[in-house]
Amino acid sequence: MTSVMPAIWFAATVLLFGVADFIYRRVGEKAWAHPTLMPTAILILLFSYLDLEFAAYQAGTKVFDLMLGATVAALAVPLFKSREVLVKDKAAVIAATAAGSIAGVCSALLITWMLGAPAELMASVSTKSVTTPIAVVAAPSIGGVPALAAAVVIVTGLVVAIFGPPFLKMLGLDDEVGQGVALGTAGHAIGMAEAVRRSDIMGAAAAFSMAVNGLATALLLPLIWP
Known part of the structure; x- marks a missing residue:
């Protein structure tokens, strides 16, 4: 197994995202060129076909976990600045979030159930629309597999980021x-x-x-799962 210095993995990940973001902007922010997609695909190919040590990659990019937490906390700033808009439509925002949360879980369960998936897979997929840290904790509490739950969450996020805006535009939601x-x-x-x-x-x-969807799913799913 080939071992690469963790610092190199950090630099490579930053470089991949930088290049992907540059291409994304140059092509007019087309969905197929989303900057999260290319680095993910390249890294998957590298670890699938080369004998690389994944632990080194995890060590080198662990700082991104800390940065993600800080970024989520920093979202309090735009949330505070836009509080008047959200409060103005608070009933609609809460209702839409609740409906989306329920639909996210139920759609995953319905599809996997129709396909005859085992309960373990159904439990893992049910957390597809919450953040990865919540999914890897919530999934095992209902019999799911943390690694599978994390993978499904990432794929779901990519699909929503790439196809969500044009789909909403097609529906006339501006x-x-x-x-x-x-x-x-x-x-x-x-x-x-x-x-x-x-x-x-x-x-x-x-x-x-x-935030509301992740918290509600993490609290309610273990209670209603049986």
Whole structure:
């Protein structure tokens, strides 16, 4: 097994994202060129076909976990700045977040049940629309596999970030609060990051919805799962 210095993995990840973001902007922010997609695909290929030590990658990129936590906390700033917009439509925001949370869990369970999936897989997929840290804790409490839950969460976030905005546009939803709620509820942190890229109001709505959805799912899913 080939061992690469953790610091090199950190630099490589930053470089990959920088290049992907540059391409994304140059092509007019097309969905297929989303900056999260290319680095993810390249890293998957590297670890799939080369005998590389994954522990070294985890060690080198652990700082991103800390940065993610700080970033989520920093979202309090746009959330505070846009509080008047959210309070103005508070009933609609709460109702949409609740509906999206329920739909996220039920759609995953319905599809896996129709396909005859085992309970372990159903439990892992049910947490697809919450952030990875919450998913890896909530999934085992109902019989799921943390690693599988994390993978499903990441794929869900990528799909929402890439296809969510054009899909909402196709539906005629041009309200920034509505778009933010949709991206944050369905796409958790990755969807929220896409919302933040677009506007402060959209990012604030996404941050609120992501937090409420993650907390509600983590608390209620273990209670209703049986």
